[in-house]
Amino acid sequence: MRHTISVLVENKFGVLTRVAGLFSGRGYNIDTLNVAPTQEPNTSRMTIVTLGDDATLDQIVKQLNKLVDVIHVLNFQEGEYVDRELVLVKVAVDSKTRAEIMQITDIFRAKIVDVQPATLTIEITGNESKIEKFLDLMKTFGVLDLTRTGKIALPRK
Amino acid sequence: MRHTISVLVENKFGVLTRVAGLFSGRGYNIDTLNVAPTQEPNTSRMTIVTLGDDATLDQIVKQLNKLVDVIHVLNFQEGEYVDRELVLVKVAVDSKTRAEIMQITDIFRAKIVDVQPATLTIEITGNESKIEKFLDLMKTFGVLDLTRTGKIALPRK
Numbered sequence: 001m002r003h004t005i006s007v008l009v010e011n012k013f014g015v016l017t018r019v020a021g022l023f024s025g026r027g028y029n030i031d032t033l034n035v036a037p038t039q040e041p042n043t044s045r046m047t048i049v050t051l052g053d054d055a056t057l058d059q060i061v062k063q064l065n066k067l068v069d070v071i072h073v074l075n076f077q078e079g080e081y082v083d084r085e086l087v088l089v090k091v092a093v094d095s096k097t098r099a100e101i102m103q104i105t106d107i108f109r110a111k112i113v114d115v116q117p118a119t120l121t122i123e124i125t126g127n128e129s130k131i132e133k134f135l136d137l138m139k140t141f142g143v144l145d146l147t148r149t150g151k152i153a154l155p156r157k
Numbered sequence: 158m159r160h161t162i163s164v165l166v167e168n169k170f171g172v173l174t175r176v177a178g179l180f181s182g183r184g185y186n187i188d189t190l191n192v193a194p195t196q197e198p199n200t201s202r203m204t205i206v207t208l209g210d211d212a213t214l215d216q217i218v219k220q221l222n223k224l225v226d227v228i229h230v231l232n233f234q235e236g237e238y239v240d241r242e243l244v245l246v247k248v249a250v251d252s253k254t255r256a257e258i259m260q261i262t263d264i265f266r267a268k269i270v271d272v273q274p275a276t277l278t279i280e281i282t283g284n285e286s287k288i289e290k291f292l293d294l295m296k297t298f299g300v301l302d303l304t305r306t307g308k309i310a311l312p313r314k
Contacts, residue, residue, distance in 0.1 A: 006304070013181050013184065013186065014178075014181040016177045016181070016187060016190065017174055017177045017178045017181050020173045020174045020177055021171075021174045024170050024171040024173070024174050027170065029170065030173060030192070031193075031194070032191070032192060032193040032194070033173065033190075033191065033192050034189070034190065034191035034192070034306045034307050035187070035189060035190050035191070035307065036188075036189040036242075036304075036305040036306065036307040037188070037189075037305070038303050038304070038305075039246075039292075039296075039300045039302075039303040045303075045304050045305075047304060082245065082270050082271045082278055084243060084245060084270070084280055085193075085243070085306075086241060086242070086243035086282055086306055086309065087309075088239060088241060088309055088310070088311045089196075090311055113239050113241070114239045114311075114313050116313065116314065121239055121311055121313070123241055123282065125243055125280065125282050135196075139196075143196045145196075145311055145312075146195050146196040146202075147163070147193075147195070147202050147204060147309045147310065147311055148193040148194070148195075148202075148309065149191045149193065149242075149243055149306030149307065149309050150191050150192065150193040150306065152243065152244075152245055152304045152305065152306050153245070153304065154245045154247055154271075154278055154302055154304055155302075156271050156273065156278070157273065
């Protein structure tokens, strides 16, 4: 099963290594991960998306809670959070396909952020299904390069 | 100095731990990091933003290149890349401040993604200076929760 976990940590050396090590040490694959400072000085938030069984994840969450630099762990359940991801994608274009790609970009409320003679770089933000659908469409034109942030999430309440 | 580094890696167990360990092992602080799959099966891209001296970073890049699962390392130089970050921020509102926050959200082309009686959750995408400016404005209303993806970047060419 797919899980989204948010870990609030003290902004210290090696916290990321220790947290990531807990997952890899148990053979638990991390699909996406991101870490960045929060509004509080000296704390960062990590958002981790993983695929695996619930029992192992429960153990990992327990172990995360025991780490000195971990302040709080949140295991998001469906429906109770808002989640978004950001993707930058570079697509091959020519004079015939440019207009079509621009139309699709418009429909998805995505944004063209760079134009080169044979490429367009597009920024798209959304939930997983929106982004997957957009990227599937872009594949028919040719995806040359792609970078995604991984999911971030906030509880609704 | 601030550095943005992109690392293309094989999608294998423990790669993240090894890469993060290279930085923390040298006392080099990671400001933001994200990792997610690319358009190629079995590869992921990490984008790392760090603060530190150039000489140490050169050593880290050399060592990154020696790791078996690292395919490619890119040390972005100013101006030659497009970069974006995504932030979800939950702001305290009341009947007096809601309209003002919505106006600011509009000006920044940000998006309200959740509404609760006493909070608004806002999604904003942009480069660092745009996001910092928006968050500074939100602080005057009260930032209750915040999660950011860290920067992603793609070369223009």
